[in-house]
Amino acid sequence: MAETASNTAGLRGQSAGSTALCTVGKSGSGLTYRGYDIHDLAEHARFEEVAYLLLKGKLPNQAELDAYVTRLKGLRGLPDALKTVLEQIPADAHPMDVMRTGCSMLGNLETEESFDEQQDQSDRMLAAFPSIINYWYRYSHDGVRIDTETDDESVGGHFLHLLHGKPASELHARVMNVSLILYAEHEFNASTFTARVCASTLSDIHSCVTGAIGSLRGPLHGGANEAAMAMIEDWQSPDEAEREILGMLERKEKIMGFGHAIYRESDPRNAIIKHWSKRLAEDVGDTRLYPVSERVEAVMWREKKLFCNADFFHASAYHFMGIPTKLFTPIFVCSRLTGWCAHVFEQRENNRIIRPSADYTGPDKQEWLPIEQRQ
Ligand SMILES: CC(=O)SCCNC(=O)CCNC(=O)[C@H](O)C(C)(C)COP(=O)(O)OP(=O)(O)OC[C@H]1O[C@@H](n2cnc3c(N)ncnc32)[C@H](O)[C@@H]1OP(=O)(O)O
Numbered sequence: 001m002a003e004t005a006s007n008t009a010g011l012r013g014q015s016a017g018s019t020a021l022c023t024v025g026k027s028g029s030g031l032t033y034r035g036y037d038i039h040d041l042a043e044h045a046r047f048e049e050v051a052y053l054l055l056k057g058k059l060p061n062q063a064e065l066d067a068y069v070t071r072l073k074g075l076r077g078l079p080d081a082l083k084t085v086l087e088q089i090p091a092d093a094h095p096m097d098v099m100r101t102g103c104s105m106l107g108n109l110e111t112e113e114s115f116d117e118q119q120d121q122s123d124r125m126l127a128a129f130p131s132i133i134n135y136w137y138r139y140s141h142d143g144v145r146i147d148t149e150t151d152d153e154s155v156g157g158h159f160l161h162l163l164h165g166k167p168a169s170e171l172h173a174r175v176m177n178v179s180l181i182l183y184a185e186h187e188f189n190a191s192t193f194t195a196r197v198c199a200s201t202l203s204d205i206h207s208c209v210t211g212a213i214g215s216l217r218g219p220l221h222g223g224a225n226e227a228a229m230a231m232i233e234d235w236q237s238p239d240e241a242e243r244e245i246l247g248m249l250e251r252k253e254k255i256m257g258f259g260h261a262i263y264r265e266s267d268p269r270n271a272i273i274k275h276w277s278k279r280l281a282e283d284v285g286d287t288r289l290y291p292v293s294e295r296v297e298a299v300m301w302r303e304k305k306l307f308c309n310a311d312f313f314h315a316s317a318y319h320f321m322g323i324p325t326k327l328f329t330p331i332f333v334c335s336r337l338t339g340w341c342a343h344v345f346e347q348r349e350n351n352r353i354i355r356p357s358a359d360y361t362g363p364d365k366q367e368w369l370p371i372e373q374r375q
């Protein structure tokens with residue numbers, strides 16, 4: 001019997017292809033999108049500019065950005081057949097399942113007939129995904145059929161407007177903008193790799209994105225922001241949080257929102273979203289969740305030298321903006337969609353079907369047994 005090659009588990013450290021889209025942790029902890037540093041993008045850019053950068057290959061000039069924002073605004077409406085499907089999905093469904101179904105249904109109604117449509121299809125999903133999730137959420141939870149075609153200038157503002165039924169405050173729109181930028185792209189992470197594998201079979205873009213949504217759903221990946229919130233929400237004080245974390249570490253449980261497959265010392269997105277979480281905590285007068293989060297961060301570093309990844313302070317930041325925990329990972333979808341689609345384009349440009357080999361660990365050759373002789 002062949003031996004398990006444990007050093008290949010999770011394909012860690014192995015190059016599985018090349019990309020011009022993103023660097024992750026190349027010199028310790030760096031993160032760039034097409035060469036632009038994440039700090040510059042989070043400080044100066046609009047998410048729509050970053051989407052343009054990833055999807056069209058360069059930063060837009062003002063006229064191009066204006067036209068792109070107008071274009072996205074015009075793509076927010078949902079076909080009736082999609083609304084009908086969303087209305088069938090129960091309120092207790094997981095919103096990531098709703099996203100997966102919504103994307104797949106959109107692909108049925110507006111099928112990508114040729115790869116020449118890939119840009120248009122990506123723009124459509126970028127504009128329509130906040131509509132899909134919030135149409136379902138508001139219908140199933142509040143019994144209202146919302147008009148998804150709002151006039152908000154940004155994807156993040158559109159999302160919050162649909163969710164709360166009123167335009168987002170300047171602070172909330174700003175934080176959503178930063179959050180969507182931070183989540184947009186991350187090289188060959190699990191969901192993006194899923195999209196690329198699917199693209200490599202020359203499948204359609206909705207299949208690539210639907211598969212990626214499924215990969216992002218899990219708590220070891222995008223689902224960690226939601227899982228982190230579920231972990232910290234009941235802790236009443238930093239001392240209680242410390243006791244609980246020490247207990248979890250003792251029991252060898254995973255602490256959601258910590259650690260990373262690539263970064264070794266820090267995740268550069270953490271300091272950025274942490275800053276905004278603090279601003280939001282001040283805004284809502286929080287004296288519990290933010291201090292609890294900071295203590296968890298300190299204890300994890302002290303005990304395990306494990307650092308917060310992008311997800312941990314997203315939990316408190318989203319919570320302070322009144323976003324229900326179950327909608328955290330769908331927001332990640334609305335952002336990472338841009339990275340997924342850009343990777344699909346890149347895969348298609350220089351395609352070879354992705355098909356690695358495996359080290360066999362099963363039994364040696366066996367004798368065929370007729371069914372009546374089997375135990
Ligand atoms: C947007 C994103 O997707 S970011 C990732 C979001 N996911 C999470 O936050 C879930 C919690 N974190 C994890 O499960 C992991 O850190 C992952 C999945 C992100 C990375 O997994 P790996 O690459 O296998 O982690 P890595 O090799 O660095 O693990 C080293 C050790 O630290 C431990 N460790 C890593 N993360 C954690 C954690 N969050 N809590 C407790 N222990 C951890 C591992 O169990 C491993 O211990 P071992 O050597 O005794 O088995």
Ligand SMILES: O=C([O-])CC(=O)C(=O)O
Nearest residue numbers: 186188189190261262310
């Ligand atoms: O890169 C990864 O492994 C996980 C991921 O998507 C991210 O951190 O944004």
